[in-house]
Structures are given as C-alpha cells and as structure tokens.
Amino acid sequence: MAEEPPMPVGLLPTSRIHLHDLAIREDGGEWIVGRFEARQFVAVPREGAVAIDLLHEGLSVQQATERLAHSEGCEFDVLSFVRELIVLGFVAEIDDHPVPCEPPRRASFPRVRPEHVRFAQNPILPVLFGCLMLAAVVAFVVRPELRPSFRDLLWSPHGSLVLALSFVTGWSLVFVHEMAHFVTARATDVHARIQLGTRLQFLVAETDISGIELAPRRYRLTAYLAGIATNLSVAAVAVLFLTVTDETTVAHRILAAVMVLALLPLPFQLMVFMRTDVYFVLQDLTACHNLFGDGTAYARYIGNQLRDRLSGRRRTLNDPSLHLPPHERRAVRIYSVVLVVGTVLCLAMLATFALPADLSLIARAIARLGPGQPPAANLDSIVVILILGGTHTLWAVTWWRKRHQKQRYST
Template identity: 45%
Template structure:
C-alpha cells in the first residue's frame, strides 16, 4: 500500500512532532517513530516496507496501516495506491490575491520596531499630560445620541477590520491562507481570523501573528494620544483612544479564546487549552477524576489553572449579560420604540429609528452567527435522548419509542 500525503507542515515540539496541512489547518501530534514513518512513506516506501524499516532501525513494531488510517481520518492523506482519499478542502482565504511574496515585510523586525514608536510616543504624552486621555464631554461631541452611536459603530467596525487585517497579513506573509469571518464568544459578537495553519511556523512567526492585531491597536491608540497632545482634544481622537483601549482590554478575557489566549496556549506548550480545560471542569462537576492523565505532565498544571479561570470568567460574563447588558438593551429598545411611535418631530423619529437599528441589528447578527456555529448541535440534541432527559414531560411519538435500558 503506497500512501501520498497532502503538502504537510512540520514542526518539532519537544519529544513530539506537530504535523499537518497548512492549507486547511488540520494538525496532529505524533511521536518520533510516527514522524519517521511519515517521512519514509513520503519517500515512496509501502506500508509494509515502512513497518519493516522501523523494526530494523529502532526495534519498534509500529502498526503502520492503523497509523495511516488515523492520518487519513485527520485529513492528511491525499491518496492510497493512487485512489483519492476524502479529506477536508483547503481553506478559502480572504483576499486570495494577497500572496506571501507581497507581504514579507509584515514579518520584518524593522516593522515591529516602527510600531513601537507611536506606542512609546503615546505613553510619553500621557505621562507628560494626563489630560490627553479623553473625557466624556469630548467623546459626546453632539447632543444627538443617534449620531454619537452611529459614529462609534462605524469607527468600531473600521478599526476592527484593521485589527483582523493585521492578523491576515502577517499570517499570509508566513504562507498561511487565513480567512476572516464573524463569530461569537459568549455574549460577544466578534470578528475573527482563522490562522490555524500557523501551527507549523517557527515560534517568532506564531507570536507575531497572534500579537499583530494588539500591536496595531496600541499603535493607533498611541498616535491618537500624540495627536491630542499636539493639536488638543478632538472627538475623533477621543473615540479612537477609547475604542482601541476597550479592544485591548477585551483581549485579557483569555477564557473566550482571544488573541492572548492563543499566545498563552503557545507559551504553556498546550495543544488544546480551551478544550482540555472545559473537559476537565465538566468531569469534575460529574464527580470524575483522572481526566488529565492522558496529557503530558507539563500541561496538567496549566490546564487546571486555566479551567478555574475559564469557569469563573464564563460565569462572570454570563452574570454581566443577565444583570447589566440585557436590561440596558431592553431599556434602549423600549425608549427608542417609544420615541419612534410617539414623536411628532420627523428628526426625532429618524434619530429613534437609527438608535433602534444600531441596537437591534448587532443582536440579530449575533443570533444568526451563533446559530450557524451551534445550530447543528442544537438540532441533534433536540432529536436525541438528551432532550427527553431534560424535558421528561415531552410526549413520545411512534418515531421515538421508549427504550428502557438502552445506552
């Protein structure tokens, strides 16, 4: 049996190897013997020849056929004996005409030093004159709340696009076909860039990709602070500073898989910090222990600490949504609807309509995005025994007979 692989990215990680497809973001972790088997298979040896070679070289009797089956399931095998193997398609990148040769500058250390200039200048201006930090009076540049909300929304989305573009450009410079999209993190609607293929890149490149968005945010904020120091307060500069600092503050919520989460995962040497932490907490709530026994010792302490942070942070965010955000949204919607229905002034009605759209549209977009990511699992759960267990009063139909004792 002759095996042909998709183009693979490879990186050594301690005593193991990270192997995967940069074009689709599918990666696996294999031991040294597994990496040797992959290289022999890439050289054209058959499965039986590879097994015999490994037995001769290292005395390891590896079931190469089973190993190849696992690699096929992971989507890394392209053909077996000339027959194509079903595997995930390559990621469709955003802005496909941007090629790595056009963007090598994004990984150059000189650019990183250049971004430090506005950051340091902004810090110096803030220290020299703390009043350059915007106050509420400067930010609320007009008495028309709809215009303030509209300007904030437009500016927030523009700067968010620049943040994600920084991830995309640095990833593309490393040869990774990054893709931008919308996603949800708890109650937050977020823009995200899939850079999974960067796992095979060197440490410096991975860290650059993870931190590129934050670095750009801080550089823009520093430039706005310097602008305020030189030219005086301005509403545009005030909003830029507040929006950029809020975005950087959000990155500290590592339990929602922010940019800093991926940096933390990389620095701790964990492969799936979020998933392992979640599984660990769920097992503890069900009274099961030993769920971390399959992890390397260096990862166990990191997963335990992260799981506690994950649980506490998730509960805090959900409590904030229930106690603050939902009542606030309800109040804004009710007030805007009341003004829209009862206002006599056309300008006031238009302003109420703008507020209503700007408040409701993001929530509808969040619902749509959340359902696209979780709807299939929700439908599967509703048609499974999990729904009947949670809702025992639901009547059974002929298509759903009761099966006592079935697993």
C-alpha cells in the same frame, strides 16, 4: 475499552498511501504536522513523523511498520496511524483510489502572496511600535488632560451620532485588527481566513491562522499580538494628533473618541477563557497544544464528579488530563478554573446588566418612534434600533451558522 474506528474501505497492511502535501516542524519531543488547505494541524510523536516520511517514499503500511521496528527499535502501529491521518484529511489516495474528504475552505484575499506582505515580520516594526508607544506616554505625562475617559465617547449631545461613530469606527478598527493578524500570518505562508464568530455573548471577527504553529516562535507571537499592537498604535496616533488640535473643535472631540474606541477592546483580549489573542500567546508560552479544549474537558470531568457525589451515583470517570505531559497537565488544570469562573461571570454580566440595558434602549427607541415625533427623534430612534437590533440579530445568525457547521462536520 473504546471500540476502534472502522477500517476504511480498501485500507490493508499491504496498501500504499499517497498523502496530501503536508508541512512538518519539530516541537520539543513531538512534531507538528498539518495540511494548510484543510486547516488541520496536530502533534505526533517522532515515530509518526518517521512513518510519514516512509509512506512518502512509497513503502506500504506493513513495510513502514517493519522499517520502524528495525530502525527505531520500537513497535508503532502504522495502520492505526494511517486511519487517524484519513480522519484528519491528510490521505489523498489508498492504492491509487482517491479518499474523499471535506473540501478546503477558501482563504481570504487569495491574491495576497507572502512576498507582498513580508514586511509585516520585519524586526524593525517592534522598534517603531515601541517608539510610538513612548511618544504617547510622554504626551500623557505632559498633557494629563488628554488621558482617556468614558466622557470622550459622549462627544455629541445627539445619541444617534455617538452610536453611529462608535459603530463605524468600532467595526473599522475590528477590520484593521483582523487584517493585522492576516498580514502577519500570510507573511509566513499561512492561508488565513477572516470571518465572523461568537465568544459567549460577544459578536466578534476572527482570523483563522491555522498553520502558524509551523512557524518559529517569534513569527507566531508576532501574528498573535499584531491585532493588539494595531489597536495601541491607532490610539497612540490619535493621542499625538490631539496634542496639535484645538480642544474646542469637533475634530478634537472625535479624535478623543477614536482613542477610547481603539483602547476599549483591549480588556476583552485579557479574557483568555474565550480564546482571545492573549489566550493564544498563553497557549504558546505554556507549550500546550489545545489549552481550551483540554481545559474544557477537564472542567467537564470535575463537574461530572461533583454531580455524581451530590446525587450519590457511583461510576468510574477517567481524568482526561492524565494523558498530557506534566507541564501541560498543570497548565490545563489551572486554566480550567479560569475558564469556569470567567464564563460564569461573563454570562452573569449579560443577564444582569448588558441585556437589560440593550432591551431598555430598544424599547425606549420604539416608544419614541412615530408620526407625532420630531424628525430628529425619529432618526435617533431608527439608528438605535438598527445598531442594537442588528448587532443582536447578527450574533444569533452567526451563532446558529457556526453550530450548524459543527453538527454537519461531526456527522
């Protein structure tokens, strides 16, 4: 039996609890409770939601326990429940004594208020998006030569110009993509935060929209899919401009490259084993609270079972998915397979293709760099080294910073 967490100093059955401002929403047979400032949101049973209301009314822990037993006809351990709320950072004071907690992280663009961006959740936007997609499809049907090809990326014979356009346009699209998440979430009063992160070998920008769980499903799905819709919209606009530009001009070739660069991140979004935009849609549609975390725990459980069988070791392992509702359990077990297979394939691609190719390009650029080389060759090599070397360095720094934060917050 696992040991209970230590009793916080001053927490007694007679204690009166002052909670931070909490948001709450019914979700099927459970309730989603959270604190926007702490970016913490959890699912609690109905008794937990009632206990929060009773504590808000000023009842002591013992009084809330007795009221629940009388009104709900069930035993609910409010004292243990309050301990969990303290760990989550939901408790402000115990008997008028402040409870220390992790300071809230600053949101991005704090001056942007929900009323400034309310348009982002307007139902007319999906209609306009559909019209734009239809126009792009018609353009492809009428002008099939405009369909995207990898050759569109090689719009210039100078590799440095190709890389520079890809770098500038790619990261500009990343910013616009994340701003779409930010704006649609902020329209629902969520304090979103844009930051760099890593997904396996990929350096990514990510927008923390914790709190969107409290919004209606239409708003949640809009926030999850806003980035993909933005990429598709940029590509569609580029296609429409391609229909009115001369194919022999540099502008036409750059527009074709921008179209491809806008579409390139979309296959990445299908990699749901890395918590991409489509992952959050899948998690919402399957009514799972933590598909990635529960899937990882179940995959680890299966891995430990296989290792014990191969080594002949005998021990009892608890299936972490058994405490989940049946519909979540099925989804988590299927997702754990996708998680393991996808991760293995991604890391294999890194080891066999991506990393050797990048190292070869950097080595070739270094070899061509020197006083005896033409200025154009030196400039080309410098651009390659800065872009590829800088990207890998930024990935390593971001990965280390995230890892250090997790260790600091877990101690």
